[in-house]
Amino acid sequence: MEQAQEAQGSLPRTAAATSPENPWPLRVLSEKLKAHIENSPESWVEGQLLEANLRNGHAYLVLRDVDVDFSFSVTVWASVMRTLDTAPEVGSRVVARVRPSFYAKTGRLSLNARDLRPVGLGDLLARLERLRRALFEEGLFDPSRKLALPLLPSRIGLITGRDSDAEKDVIRNATLRWPSVRFEVRNTAVQGVNAVAEVTAALRELDANEEIEVIIIARGGGALEDLLPFSSEELVRAVAECRTPVISAIGHEADRPILDDVADVRASTPTDAAKRVVPDLTEELANLEAARSRLDRAVRQNVERETQRIALLRARPVLANPESMVSLRREDIVRLSKRSTLAMRAALSRGHDSIAHLRAQVRSLSPQQTLDRGYAAVQLQTGDILREAAKAPAGSAIQVRLARGSLQATVNTAHTPDEGRDA
Known part of the structure; x- marks a missing residue:
C-alpha cells in the first residue's frame, strides 16, 4: 500500500505533464474522466427512442437525435420509472433531464435520466x-x-x-x-x-x-x-x-x-x-391555334375594311373623272381673273375721278383762276405784290398782271383808304 501511494505521488498531476517516460496508468485517466464528466450539470435533451428494454424495473433506452444520426444510451432507474405516468415506447419523441455517467472500468459513457416526458402533439405544434x-x-x-x-x-x-x-x-x-x-x-x-x-x-x-x-x-x-x-x-x-x-x-x-x-x-x-x-402542351397548342385564328380573322377584316374604303374612294366623282378637278380650278382661275380685272379697272376709274376732283379744287384756289374772273395782280419792280397804295407813291413804276399777259404802268396818283372816304 505504501508503495502504491508512493507511486501515486510520483505520477504527473495533469495530462499535459505526462510523457513517454512518465505516463499515466489507464485507470488514472478513467478516474479523472469520470470525475470531470460526472461533475457536468443536468440538462434537458430531446430525441426519439430507438430501443426501450425494461428489466427489473429499470429502463435501458437508446435515444437518437431527431434530425441527425447521433444517439446515446440512457438509463432510467426504477426509482425514476415509478414516477413516470407512462412507460417509454419505441418510436416516441421524448424530452429527458439527464446527467452524463462514465463507467470507468470499460470507458462506457451513458446518460442517467432523472425525468422523462413524452413530447405530445400539442407541444410539437x-x-x-x-x-x-x-x-x-x-x-x-x-x-x-x-x-x-x-x-x-x-x-x-x-x-x-x-x-x-x-x-x-x-x-x-x-x-x-x-x-x-x-x-x-x-x-x-x-x-x-x-x-x-x-x-x-x-x-x-x-x-x-x-x-x-x-x-x-x-x-x-x-x-x-x-x-x-x-x-x-x-x-x-x-x-x-x-x-x-x-x-x-x-x-x-x-x-x-x-x-x-x-x-x-x-x-x-x-x-x-x-x-x-x-x-400543358395540348392547351398551349389550342391557345396558339386560337391566337392564329384571331390573328387571321383580324387581318382579313382589316383587308376587307381597307378594300371597301378604297372602293368608296374610287366611286367618288372626283376620282371617277379626275379632269373635273382641273376644269373646276380653271374656271375658278378665269372667274377670279375677271373679277380682279374689273376690280382693278374700277379702282383706276375711281382714282381718275378723285384726281380730277382734286385738280378742280386746286385750280379753283389758284391765282390764275382769280385772274380769269377779271381781276389783276399789281407788282412792284421788285416783284413784290402791291397790297397798299401807300407803298406805290405817284411816279412809281408798277407791273399789272392780267389773266393773259401783263402791263407796265406808272402811278400818277395814289390814294389811301382814308383819303378815298374824304373824297
Whole structure:
C-alpha cells in the first residue's frame, strides 16, 4: 500500500505533464474522466427512442437525435420509472433531464435520466408555431423574396423518396403535359433522422447546377410526426438561400410544414406541382391555334375594311373623272381673273375721278383762276405784290398782271383808304 501511494505521488498531476517516460496508468485517466464528466450539470435533451428494454424495473433506452444520426444510451432507474405516468415506447419523441455517467472500468459513457416526458402533439405544434413566428418576423416569408417560376424550364430538379408515389406522380403528370421535359432526380429520406441532412444536401447540389431552373421537394403527405423534417430550421433556411425557385409539394393540408411558407411556390400535392412547373402542351397548342385564328380573322377584316374604303374612294366623282378637278380650278382661275380685272379697272376709274376732283379744287384756289374772273395782280419792280397804295407813291413804276399777259404802268396818283372816304 505504501508503495502504491508512493507511486501515486510520483505520477504527473495533469495530462499535459505526462510523457513517454512518465505516463499515466489507464485507470488514472478513467478516474479523472469520470470525475470531470460526472461533475457536468443536468440538462434537458430531446430525441426519439430507438430501443426501450425494461428489466427489473429499470429502463435501458437508446435515444437518437431527431434530425441527425447521433444517439446515446440512457438509463432510467426504477426509482425514476415509478414516477413516470407512462412507460417509454419505441418510436416516441421524448424530452429527458439527464446527467452524463462514465463507467470507468470499460470507458462506457451513458446518460442517467432523472425525468422523462413524452413530447405530445400539442407541444410539437406549439414549438413549430414559435419557429414559424420567428422566421416570419425575420422576413423569410416575405412575398418580395419569392422567385418567379420559369415559363418552360429546360431541366427540373426533383427531391423525393426512392420509388415513391410522389416521384411517379410528378414525372408522369409533367411528362403528360410537356413530353420533352427533363428531370434531375435526387432520392433522399423524406422522414426520420436522416431526412433533413439528405434533403438539404440534395437541395444545395441542385441549386449549384446551372442547368436546373426549378426545384421540386415532394412527398405524398403523412402524419405530422413524419413531416417534421420539412419544418426543420436548417432545411427552411437552406430553401430561403436558394437562387433557384423552389416548389414545396408535401401534400399536407391540415398542418402545413414551414417549408410551404418559405418556398417560392406551394403546391397542394405532387400532381399539383407537376401542373405548376410546366405548361400543358395540348392547351398551349389550342391557345396558339386560337391566337392564329384571331390573328387571321383580324387581318382579313382589316383587308376587307381597307378594300371597301378604297372602293368608296374610287366611286367618288372626283376620282371617277379626275379632269373635273382641273376644269373646276380653271374656271375658278378665269372667274377670279375677271373679277380682279374689273376690280382693278374700277379702282383706276375711281382714282381718275378723285384726281380730277382734286385738280378742280386746286385750280379753283389758284391765282390764275382769280385772274380769269377779271381781276389783276399789281407788282412792284421788285416783284413784290402791291397790297397798299401807300407803298406805290405817284411816279412809281408798277407791273399789272392780267389773266393773259401783263402791263407796265406808272402811278400818277395814289390814294389811301382814308383819303378815298374824304373824297
